[in-house]
Amino acid sequence: SSRSRRESGGPAAAAAATAEVRLRPAGTKRRRERLRRAARTAMRVGRIIMLATPAALKYPRARRSEEAYDRWLEFCMRQCERGGAVVVKMAQWASSRPDIFGTTFCDTFKALQDGTTAHAWDHTEGILTQSYGEDWREHLRIEHDEVLGSGCIAQVYKGKIDADDGSEEEVAVKVVHPGVRKGIEDDIGILRGLAHLLERLPYGYGEKLRWNNLSGMVEEFSRMLRPQLDLRNEAEHLRRFNEQFKDSDEVLFPKTVGTYEPHPDVLVETFCDGVPLEKFCRDNADDEDLKARLCEVACRTVTTMIFANNYVHGDLHPGNVFVSPDSKKLVLLDCGIVNEYDDADHDLLVNIIAAFIRMDGRHAAELMANDANRRLAGTGESVRDAEGYVASIENLSKTPRKTDFAFEKVTTYVDYIFNAAARHHVIMNSVFVSIMLAVKVQEGVCLLLNPEIETVKIANPIILKSEAERMKRGGSQAVVDLMKRQAEDALRSFRVKVDRQMTKAKVALEGAS
Numbered sequence: 001s002s003r004s005r006r007e008s009g010g011p012a013a014a015a016a017a018t019a020e021v022r023l024r025p026a027g028t029k030r031r032r033e034r035l036r037r038a039a040r041t042a043m044r045v046g047r048i049i050m051l052a053t054p055a056a057l058k059y060p061r062a063r064r065s066e067e068a069y070d071r072w073l074e075f076c077m078r079q080c081e082r083g084g085a086v087v088v089k090m091a092q093w094a095s096s097r098p099d100i101f102g103t104t105f106c107d108t109f110k111a112l113q114d115g116t117t118a119h120a121w122d123h124t125e126g127i128l129t130q131s132y133g134e135d136w137r138e139h140l141r142i143e144h145d146e147v148l149g150s151g152c153i154a155q156v157y158k159g160k161i162d163a164d165d166g167s168e169e170e171v172a173v174k175v176v177h178p179g180v181r182k183g184i185e186d187d188i189g190i191l192r193g194l195a196h197l198l199e200r201l202p203y204g205y206g207e208k209l210r211w212n213n214l215s216g217m218v219e220e221f222s223r224m225l226r227p228q229l230d231l232r233n234e235a236e237h238l239r240r241f242n243e244q245f246k247d248s249d250e251v252l253f254p255k256t257v258g259t260y261e262p263h264p265d266v267l268v269e270t271f272c273d274g275v276p277l278e279k280f281c282r283d284n285a286d287d288e289d290l291k292a293r294l295c296e297v298a299c300r301t302v303t304t305m306i307f308a309n310n311y312v313h314g315d316l317h318p319g320n321v322f323v324s325p326d327s328k329k330l331v332l333l334d335c336g337i338v339n340e341y342d343d344a345d346h347d348l349l350v351n352i353i354a355a356f357i358r359m360d361g362r363h364a365a366e367l368m369a370n371d372a373n374r375r376l377a378g379t380g381e382s383v384r385d386a387e388g389y390v391a392s393i394e395n396l397s398k399t400p401r402k403t404d405f406a407f408e409k410v411t412t413y414v415d416y417i418f419n420a421a422a423r424h425h426v427i428m429n430s431v432f433v434s435i436m437l438a439v440k441v442q443e444g445v446c447l448l449l450n451p452e453i454e455t456v457k458i459a460n461p462i463i464l465k466s467e468a469e470r471m472k473r474g475g476s477q478a479v480v481d482l483m484k485r486q487a488e489d490a491l492r493s494f495r496v497k498v499d500r501q502m503t504k505a506k507v508a509l510e511g512a513s
Helices: 002-062 066-082 085-094 103-113 121-132 180-198 205-211 214-229 231-244 277-283 288-309 343-357 361-376 386-398 410-423 430-449 455-472 476-512
Strands: 140-150 154-162 168-176 266-270 321-323 330-332
Touching: 002 066, 002 180, 066 085, 066 103, 085 103, 085 180, 085 214, 121 140, 121 168, 121 266, 140 168, 168 231, 180 205, 180 214, 205 214, 205 410, 214 231, 214 430, 231 266, 277 321, 277 430, 288 330, 288 343, 288 430, 288 455, 343 361, 343 430, 343 455, 361 386, 361 410, 386 410
Parallel strands: none
Antiparallel strands: 140 154, 154 168, 168 266, 321 330
């Protein structure tokens, strides 16, 4: 009987033993991968510390003179470049905001917008051969020294191909840097770990960062950055931008070249001639009308992306904006980062930003508080003193009456909103954070062209059209609400104009006396 038991249990035992043998290598492989990842992370942290330490040690001496400070900033910029793609991307965005980091800092670090060290030509040759075959030189001609720009993810060459009519056509060839993907994954892991640690700081600091949703910001940053690592995504972004702005005579995007299929590591697109925005502003420093008109174009374009299209260029720092040779169009490049949201998040986002633009802080705060309570449901947490939070945001929106736009300096208001959110336990939506980051980067373009622009005059018609289209889908009551809001907008605009006239009259009387 013992033999029969062994025979009857034999197949089951054999299967279990086989499964155990199969699982053992898989588990060992996962452990080894975790160890390798931990080792890479430790090495990466060590490298960042090694890059940051000399800069910190040099700082006291840098404050002795302006020349020493300039040399120190140059050193810091080169250290950032060695820090990898994530560090460079953050520095690119920072360099577009002289109002936050100062003109000296931005003048130095803007070199990272398109002037990072280029990778070797051998790598480019290998990628082109792998993507387009050994004979690519017969139909695509690129000079080694024709590097148009090098960013944190890829570099761009100027090339030529044979057009259908036999003539030569200029193209831009974008090639991803070697090893950049693994570096970004390691850096995102470090940022996650850092966010996890910071959210646990004592004395209330960690709690504030938790309510500001620091971890969510890291995930949103990761979500935005990853598509850049596959240039097929950028090709799709270009296709959609060109479709959405096909009737515009104010903005221009490159197009993919149909005979060259996009690959993860290489993209061939049309060459768009133009002048970098920074240079254009220097060359036309006295032509305020021209710069103001182009600033309106930039504002109108971004507002259309946010409110009408729900498809937003997420990397519009000045290094990615050119002006066409006839000074009539903005050329928008490097479309690897795009913000797109589902319908619910987009409606929430549009309603919040529209409320701020209308200086209706109460409605914006109510939307954010309701969204926070919805996402906190089931956690045992809720917004603390919702009316206090609403009142604080309402006071914020009433302040900048003279400029007619509550978000003309986004940074000030975002900081205020984050502090109020932490005080009242309003967990910030990462969608709102990501679009505010895009707006903050784009604001750098406006600061170059026309810091005094009254954005609401450009944005409001686009917002109204977008709201009207969405509300029509909501039925008759939604249309009534829209008409009411339009009347309130008209009244607010009239009130602002009266305030301005009264202020001018007061200044004139004071001057006369």
